Amino acid sequence: MPRLTQDETHEVRFTLNGRAVSARVSPRLLLTDVLRHEIGATGTHVGCEHGVCGACTVQVDGEPVRACLMLAAQAEGSEIRTVEGLAKREQLAPLQEAFRENFALQCGFCTAGILMTLDALFSREPDAEEDTIREALSGHLCRCTGYVPIVQAALAVRNRIKGGPIDA
Amino acid sequence: MKPAPFDLVVATDLGEALEALHQGGTEARVIAGGQSLVPMLNMRLARPATLIDITRIPELSRIEATADTVSVGAAVRQTTLERWEDLADRLPLVRAALPWVGHTQLRNRGTVCGSVAHADPSAELPLCLIALGGSVTLRRRRKTRQVAARDFFQGMMSTDLAPGEMIASVTFPTHRKGTGYAFREVARRHGDFAIVACAAIARHDGSATLTVGGVADTPRTLDLPAEAADLDDRLNEFAWHLQARDDLHATARYRRDLVRHLGRATLKEALSCRD
Ligand SMILES: Cc1cc2nc3c(=O)[nH]c(=O)nc-3n(C[C@H](O)[C@H](O)[C@H](O)COP(=O)(O)OP(=O)(O)OC[C@H]3O[C@@H](n4cnc5c(N)ncnc54)[C@H](O)[C@@H]3O)c2cc1C
Ligand code: FES
Ligand code: FES
Numbered sequence: 001m002p003r004l005t006q007d008e009t010h011e012v013r014f015t016l017n018g019r020a021v022s023a024r025v026s027p028r029l030l031l032t033d034v035l036r037h038e039i040g041a042t043g044t045h046v047g048c049e050h051g052v053c054g055a056c057t058v059q060v061d062g063e064p065v066r067a068c069l070m071l072a073a074q075a076e077g078s079e080i081r082t083v084e085g086l087a088k089r090e091q092l093a094p095l096q097e098a099f100r101e102n103f104a105l106q107c108g109f110c111t112a113g114i115l116m117t118l119d120a121l122f123s124r125e126p127d128a129e130e131d132t133i134r135e136a137l138s139g140h141l142c143r144c145t146g147y148v149p150i151v152q153a154a155l156a157v158r159n160r161i162k163g164g165p166i167d168a
Numbered sequence: 169m170k171p172a173p174f175d176l177v178v179a180t181d182l183g184e185a186l187e188a189l190h191q192g193g194t195e196a197r198v199i200a201g202g203q204s205l206v207p208m209l210n211m212r213l214a215r216p217a218t219l220i221d222i223t224r225i226p227e228l229s230r231i232e233a234t235a236d237t238v239s240v241g242a243a244v245r246q247t248t249l250e251r252w253e254d255l256a257d258r259l260p261l262v263r264a265a266l267p268w269v270g271h272t273q274l275r276n277r278g279t280v281c282g283s284v285a286h287a288d289p290s291a292e293l294p295l296c297l298i299a300l301g302g303s304v305t306l307r308r309r310r311k312t313r314q315v316a317a318r319d320f321f322q323g324m325m326s327t328d329l330a331p332g333e334m335i336a337s338v339t340f341p342t343h344r345k346g347t348g349y350a351f352r353e354v355a356r357r358h359g360d361f362a363i364v365a366c367a368a369i370a371r372h373d374g375s376a377t378l379t380v381g382g383v384a385d386t387p388r389t390l391d392l393p394a395e396a397a398d399l400d401d402r403l404n405e406f407a408w409h410l411q412a413r414d415d416l417h418a419t420a421r422y423r424r425d426l427v428r429h430l431g432r433a434t435l436k437e438a439l440s441c442r443d
Binding site for chain 1: 169170171172173174175176177178188199202203206207209210211219221223247267270271272273274276277357358359
């Protein structure tokens, strides 16, 4: 059984936005910190570090989770998607485009996490009702927009994709 | 806000986990979904020397149904139970309560047993386990025991778990024909911990229970006839009996009022959906 000792670093391997990555981590390192500080993927933001704000939300094996509540070592073997995985080169994903068109972000601090939640929601449920969208968004705090434009952006992209994959 | 250093044992079978737990003694702790533990580590409210990750243990990852029970293993995530195809038929109360447990993003990692182990007085899953008369299966090296939920929860975040012991599964008695279930909760926002949460069960023999969380240090149950003529008096007495306290979220008086009104509404709903 692997015991990862506290005084040493240990190799962890996972895929990040489809690319295999590895990093050396101590057991107490959080997933947010390995993403931002070891790998340099700073699109994932850190607000509260106790699961409340949602800024750090990433997808692990397709489901949105709090990266600040996961140890980096627990990511071993999983597939992780972050906001950097949404756009194709210079081409924003429809969800990101809808955020821009609907003024669904101001400072942008909450945006990466919200996008990962909505992206996962629409892959499971492309025709999600507004209630479901609002319920998914209840796991996120935004101090700028008042949420209305975020819901509008989500509804706009839902109506546009009507069943197709979200980032096709 | 970063955790203090610890060793992490990634157990791949139950024997390994129990051995590591035994060796680590009072300084070792299980990590399941981490949705309550990692905040405590980050804020350094907990500083265990060893953490034992049990989520990769196949034998703990099962939902097992018998004719009249459903057992949920310690590695089963809340979302997994929420999506279990038989949930609505077998455990209608749990189905009604699960969406109230935090947010989707937390349920995707949080486990059912982790919530029971954590024993927050406002948590929905311990409330359901008590309301349904369920039990907790505890394992330590060379020893297994089963404890009724009502004896397992001993106080605010305090349980019957002994050092070196862990929850292997929790068992819920399943739906019986002729019984109605209802769950209601009031929180500041959806996904926040409950200020008051109510679970009501109305049985075909005319008896009913109302179990209330978020008020006393553990969920408490009131037994009563489903159609009690003096319902309001009983609820009032129960509300006082729970010895509500003022805190940041609500006053004691507001909590008592919620027990009376939400309690009555939840009982009525359970009564009306007996099948
Ligand atoms: C922002 C936020 C909001 C939340 N809102 C709610 C809410 O509304 N309602 C609610 O009920 N919960 C809520 N939670 C808590 C959440 O439900 C947790 O998932 C749950 O309490 C713990 O489950 P876990 O698997 O994550 O356990 P962990 O965090 O891994 O562990 C919690 C504790 O239980 C112990 N433990 C875990 N599994 C076992 C086991 N098998 N045997 C022995 N000990 C064990 C750990 O050692 C630790 O002490 C919230 C959490 C956050 C961060
Ligand atoms: S930083 Fe993870 S939820 Fe706030
Ligand atoms: S856009 Fe600033 S917090 Fe949401």
